Amino acid sequence: MNKTISLACGNGGEENNELISKVFYKAFKNEILEKSEDAAIIHGGALAFSTDSFTVSPLFFAGADIGKLAVCGTCNDLAMMGAQPKYLTCSVIIEEGFETRELERIVRSMKQELEINGAIVVSGDTKVVPRGSVDKIFINTSGIGEVLRKGISSNNISEDDLILVNRDIGCHGATIFAAREGIEMNSPLKSDCESLFPQVKALLDAEIKITAMRDATRGGVSAVLNEWAKQSNICIEIEEEKIPVSDEVNGICEMLGFEAAALANEGTFVLAVKKGDADRAIEILKTFENCSKATIIGKVTDAHLKKVILNSSWGTKRFLDTPSGELLPRIC
Amino acid sequence: MNKTISLACGNGGEENNELISKVFYKAFKNEILEKSEDAAIIHGGALAFSTDSFTVSPLFFAGADIGKLAVCGTCNDLAMMGAQPKYLTCSVIIEEGFETRELERIVRSMKQELEINGAIVVSGDTKVVPRGSVDKIFINTSGIGEVLRKGISSNNISEDDLILVNRDIGCHGATIFAAREGIEMNSPLKSDCESLFPQVKALLDAEIKITAMRDATRGGVSAVLNEWAKQSNICIEIEEEKIPVSDEVNGICEMLGFEAAALANEGTFVLAVKKGDADRAIEILKTFENCSKATIIGKVTDAHLKKVILNSSWGTKRFLDTPSGELLPRIC
Numbered sequence: 001m002n003k004t005i006s007l008a009c010g011n012g013g014e015e016n017n018e019l020i021s022k023v024f025y026k027a028f029k030n031e032i033l034e035k036s037e038d039a040a041i042i043h044g045g046a047l048a049f050s051t052d053s054f055t056v057s058p059l060f061f062a063g064a065d066i067g068k069l070a071v072c073g074t075c076n077d078l079a080m081m082g083a084q085p086k087y088l089t090c091s092v093i094i095e096e097g098f099e100t101r102e103l104e105r106i107v108r109s110m111k112q113e114l115e116i117n118g119a120i121v122v123s124g125d126t127k128v129v130p131r132g133s134v135d136k137i138f139i140n141t142s143g144i145g146e147v148l149r150k151g152i153s154s155n156n157i158s159e160d161d162l163i164l165v166n167r168d169i170g171c172h173g174a175t176i177f178a179a180r181e182g183i184e185m186n187s188p189l190k191s192d193c194e195s196l197f198p199q200v201k202a203l204l205d206a207e208i209k210i211t212a213m214r215d216a217t218r219g220g221v222s223a224v225l226n227e228w229a230k231q232s233n234i235c236i237e238i239e240e241e242k243i244p245v246s247d248e249v250n251g252i253c254e255m256l257g258f259e260a261a262a263l264a265n266e267g268t269f270v271l272a273v274k275k276g277d278a279d280r281a282i283e284i285l286k287t288f289e290n291c292s293k294a295t296i297i298g299k300v301t302d303a304h305l306k307k308v309i310l311n312s313s314w315g316t317k318r319f320l321d322t323p324s325g326e327l328l329p330r331i332c
Numbered sequence: 333m334n335k336t337i338s339l340a341c342g343n344g345g346e347e348n349n350e351l352i353s354k355v356f357y358k359a360f361k362n363e364i365l366e367k368s369e370d371a372a373i374i375h376g377g378a379l380a381f382s383t384d385s386f387t388v389s390p391l392f393f394a395g396a397d398i399g400k401l402a403v404c405g406t407c408n409d410l411a412m413m414g415a416q417p418k419y420l421t422c423s424v425i426i427e428e429g430f431e432t433r434e435l436e437r438i439v440r441s442m443k444q445e446l447e448i449n450g451a452i453v454v455s456g457d458t459k460v461v462p463r464g465s466v467d468k469i470f471i472n473t474s475g476i477g478e479v480l481r482k483g484i485s486s487n488n489i490s491e492d493d494l495i496l497v498n499r500d501i502g503c504h505g506a507t508i509f510a511a512r513e514g515i516e517m518n519s520p521l522k523s524d525c526e527s528l529f530p531q532v533k534a535l536l537d538a539e540i541k542i543t544a545m546r547d548a549t550r551g552g553v554s555a556v557l558n559e560w561a562k563q564s565n566i567c568i569e570i571e572e573e574k575i576p577v578s579d580e581v582n583g584i585c586e587m588l589g590f591e592a593a594a595l596a597n598e599g600t601f602v603l604a605v606k607k608g609d610a611d612r613a614i615e616i617l618k619t620f621e622n623c624s625k626a627t628i629i630g631k632v633t634d635a636h637l638k639k640v641i642l643n644s645s646w647g648t649k650r651f652l653d654t655p656s657g658e659l660l661p662r663i664c
Contacts, residue, residue, distance in 0.1 A: 005430045010460030020458055023432070024422070027439045028446070028453040032419075040454035042419050042476070043379075051421030051474055052457045055465070087364075087374050089383030089474050090356070096661075098337045100355070107359045114360070121360040122372035125384045126352055128342025130661055133387070135465040142383055142421050142474030144374070329428075329462055 006326075012218025012264070013323035037154055038077035038214060039143075045150050048083035050074055051142040057330040059102070059136060061179045063171070063190030064266070066139055067109030069332060072195050072266055073217070074141040075117045079197040080213045080269065082152040082204065083145030085117040091125040091140040098137055106137070116195045119143065149204050154212040154272070157232035161211050161272040163298040164281060166199060167192065167291045168244035169221050173263030174252035176331050183255075189248040192290065194267030199288055208281045209274035216268050217332055219323050222261040224270045225298075225308045226322040233305055238298035238320065241313040262323040264331045272300075338658075344550025344596070345655035369486055370409035370546060371475075377482050380415035382406055383474040389662040391434070391468060393511045395503070395522030396598070398471055399441030401664060404527050404598055405549070406473040407449045411529040412545045412601065414484040414536065415477030417449040423457040423472040430469055438469070448527045451475065481536050486544040486604070489564035493543050493604040495630040496613060498531060499524065499623045500576035501553055505595030506584035508663055515587075521580035524622065526599030531620055540613045541606035548600050549664060551655050554593040556602045557630075557640045558654040565637055570630035570652065573645040594655040596663045604632075 001022050008015035025033065032040050039050035052073045059066045075085040090110065094103065114120060171192040178185055196215060203210060212232075214224045221243070229236050245253075245260040253260050267290065273281045278296055285294035303309060308320040333354050340347035357365065364372050371382035384405045391398045407417035422442065426435065446452060503524040510517055528547060535542060544564075546556045553575070561568050577585075577592040585592050599622065605613045610628055617626035635641060640652040 001432050003432055005426050005428065005432060005435065005460055007428050007460050007462060010426070010458055016458060020456070023436055023439055024453075024456055024458070027436075027443045028422070028456075030452045030454070032452065032454045033456075036455050040419070040421075042454060047375075049419055049421065049476060050455050051423045051472065053423040053425050053459050053472055055425060055459050055461050057465075087372070087381055089372075089381065090360070091383045091385040091472050091474075093385050093387060093470055094337050094342070096337065096339050100333050100335055100337060103337065104355055104359075107355055111359045120362040120364065121356075122362070122364045122374060123368050123382050124352070124356055124360075124365075126342055126348060126356070127385050127387050128337055128339050128661065129387050129467070130339060132464075133389075133467040133662065134470070135461070138425055138466070138470065140383065140385055140423050140472040140474075142423075142472075144381060144476065329460065330465065 007329045008326050011323065011327040012223050015324060038080040041081060046147055048078045048081040048145040048147055050077040052077065053138060053140040054332055055138050055330050056332050058179050061191060062175050064193035065106060065109050067106035068113050069193055069266060070139040070141045071110050071113035072193050073332060074143040075119060076196045076215045078143050078145030079200040080215055082149035083147045085119040085143055085145045085197055087122045087144045088119050089123045089142045090121045093127045093129060093134050093138045095134045095136050096128055096131045113195055117197050152210055152212060154214060154228045154231045157211050157228055157234055157272040157300060159300045160274055161300050162275050162278040162296050163236055164271040164273055164278060164296050166269050166285045166294045168246050168293045169265055169268050170245060170249040170260040170263035172266040173328060173331060174249045177252055177256060177328060185248065187248045192265050192267040194290060196267060196269055199285060202284050203281055206284055209277045211272040213269055213271050216265045216270055218264050220262045220264055221270060222320050222323050225320065229308050230306045235301045235303045235305055235307055235309060236298055237301050237303065237309045237311060240310045242295055242297045244293035244295060261320060266332065339661045340658050343659040344555050347656060370412040373413060378479055380410045380413040380477040380479055382409040384409065385470060385472040386664055387470050387662050388664050390511050393523060394507050396525035397438060397441050399438035400445050401525055401598060402471040402473045403442050403445035404525050405664060406475040407451060408528045408547045410475050410477030411532040412547055413479065414481035415479045417451040417475055417477045417529055419454045419476045420451055421455045421474045422453045425459045425461060425466050425470045427466045427468050428460055428463045445527055449529050484542055484544060486546060486560045486563045489543050489560055489566055489604045489632060491632045492606055493632050494607055494610040494628050495568060496603040496605055496610060496628050498601050498617045498626045500578050500625045501597055501600050502577060502581040502592040502595035504598040505660060505663060506581045509584055509588060509660060517580065519580045524597050524599035526622060528599060528601055531617060534616050535613055538616055541609045543604040545601055545603050548597045548602055550596050552594045552596055553602060554652050554655050561640050562638045567633045567635045567637055567639050567641060568630055569633050569635065569641045569643060572642045574627055574629045576625035576627060593652060598664065
C-alpha cells in the first residue's frame with residue numbers, strides 16, 4: 001500500500017481492490033465477509049445485507065439524482081444476490097447551508113424508487129457538518145433483502161454458462177462526465193440509473209437458471225468480468241461487437257480515452273446463465289423498457305484461467321483488464 | 333423549515349427533530365419507521381436494524397477514535413433495543429491524500445470493538461473523494477442485532493418505572509470540546525465511548541425488568557428524557573444533585589455555557605426500570621469498570637405531562653428542555 005490514499009483507491013478497479021483486501025478484509029476477516037459479493041448472505045442464507053455511500057457530483061443529472069442513485073444502488077446490490085429489497089436505512093451527511101428544497105427533492109426521488117422496489121426506510125441518521133467539511137450532501141443507504149433464490153454466486157460460474165448483459169453499457173459514466181465537463185448533448189444520453197429488482201424478479205419467476213448476477217457500477221463491465229474470472233477460476237471470452245454501446249457513449253469514450261466497458265453503470269447488470277436458459281432470459285429482459293439491447297456477449301472457456309479475453313470482429317484477441325488509475329471520481 | 337439546513341439541524345435536539353419529521357419521516361412514512369427508536373425492529377420482532385454516520389473531529393481523542401466510535405455507536409443503538417449486535421456493514425468516505433497508517437489505526441480500533449460486541453463486519457463500501465470534498469474521513473456503520481428481549485420501548489414508560497443512568501455524564505462532549513479548543517487537561521478526562529452490550533447483557537441475564545433504554549448521544553441526557561416524556565406521555569422528575577457529573581466535565585460546562593445534561597455521550601445510557609428491580613440494576617451496573625457512579629436519578633409522575641422537571645437540592649423546580657441551537661457540531 002502507498003503511504004496515502006489516492007483517488008484511484010476508490011475507482012472500483014485494481015487499486016480499490018488492494019485497499020479493500022489489505023486494510024479492511026485483513027482486519028475484519030470472517031467467513032461471511034470472504035464470501036460477500038454485492039451483498040453479504042446472513043441469517044442462515046435467508047437474508048442479504050449491503051451498504052453503499054453515495055458522493056456523486058453533480059447531485060442532479062440526466063436520468064437521476066443522488067437520491068434515486070442511493071436507493072437503486074443498495075437495492076440493486078440486494079437484487080443481484082437473488083434477494084427482494086425489504087428494509088433500508090438512510091443516513092445523510094449534509095453541508096451547512098444546503099438548500100432545504102434540494103434536500104426535499106432528493107428525498108422525493110428516494111421515496112419513488114423505494115416504491116418500485118417495494119422497500120421501506122426503517123431507520124436513519126442525519127448529520128450536519130460545517131461549510132467545507134463535506135461537499136453538499138453524501139448519502140449512505142444500507143439494506144436488508146429477503147433471499148428469493150439461494151445459491152446465486154460468482155464463485156460457481158462454469159463452461160455451462162453464457163455471459164449476458166441486460167442493456168447497452170456505460171450510460172451513467174458518460175452522463176456524469178458530460179455533466180461535469182459542461183458538454184451539451186444534442187442526444188438523449190442519460191444515466192441508466194434504475195432499480196433492477198423488477199428484472200431480477202421476472203427472471204426468477206420464470207425459473208431461469210441464473211448462476212451469477214452483478215451490477216456493473218464503478219469499474220464497469222470490465223471490473224465485473226475480471227472479478228468473476230478470478231473468483232470462479234475460469235476464462236471469460238467476450239465478443240467485442242456484441243457488447244451493446246450507444247453512439248453517444250462511444251463518443252464520450254473517445255473524448256475520455258476510456259473503454260465503454262470500464263465506464264460506470266447504475267442500472268446495467270451482467271449475468272451468468274445456464275446455456276439452455278440464455279435465450280429465454282434475453283426474451284424476458286427485452287420486455288423491459290430500457291432493455292431492448294439485452295444480449296449474450298460471451299462464454300466461459302479454459303483458454304486463460306482468471307482472465308477475460310476480448311475477441312474482435314477482425315479475429316484478433318486481447319485481454320480486457322480490470323480498470324486501474326483514477327477513472328472518474330465521485331461517479332456514484 | 334428554514335430555506336437552508338443549519339448546523340442546528342444536526343444537533344440531536346429540537347431543530348434536528350424538525351428536520352427529521354418534516355423532511356424524512358414525511359416522505360418515508362411507514363409503521364416500522366414511526367415506531368423506530370435507536371434501532372428499527374424488523375423481521376417479526378426478531379431483528380433490530382440501525383445506521384449511523386460518524387464525522388467526529390478530531391479523529392483521535394482521549395478515550396477513543398472515529399473507528400471505535402463507529403462500532404460503539406451502531407452496536408449501542410442495537411443494544412438499547414435489547415438486541416445482541418451481530419452483523420455490521422462499514423462504509424467509508426476518505427479524502428484523497430489521507431494517510432494509510434491512520435486508516436489502519438482506525439480499522440484496528442473497529443476490529444477491537446467488534447470483538448467486544450461479538451459482531452462481525454460482513455459487507456462494506458470504500459469511496460475516495462478529491463481533496464476538499466470531505467474532511468479526512470467519514471464512516472458509516474449499519475448493524476443488525478438479534479433481539480434477546482422483546483418489547484423494550486420508550487413508548488411504555490409509566491409511574492411504575494424509575495429513571496437510572498449507568499455512569500457520570502457528559503464526558504464525550506467535554507473531551508471533544510477540550511481537544512478542539514486545545515485545552516490542556518491536568519486530569520484524566522476522556523470520552524466515555526464504550527460498547528454497552530456487555531452491560532445490557534448482564535441486566536437481561538439477571539432478568540431485570542427494563543422498560544426502556546437509550547444511549548444519550550447528541551443532545552445528551554436532556555434529549556433522551558424529553559423524548560421519553562413525550563413518547564410515553566409522562567412527566568419525568570429528575571433530582572439534579574443525583575445526576576453524576578465529574579468535576580472535569582463541570583469545569584468544561586462552565587466554559588461552554590452548556591448544561592452537562594445537554595452534552596453528548598457515547599457510552600452512557602438512561603434506563604427506565606421497574607421500581608422493584610432498580611436497586612438490583614444499579615448493583616449489576618456498578619460491577620462494570622466505568623459504572624461506579626451508576627444511580628437512580630429520577631421518577632415518573634403526572635405533574636406536567638410530556639415535560640422533564642429538574643428538582644434542585646434547594647427545593648426549586650425548573651423544566652429541563654430539549655437542547656436547541658448549534659451545540660457542538662461534529663461531536664460524533
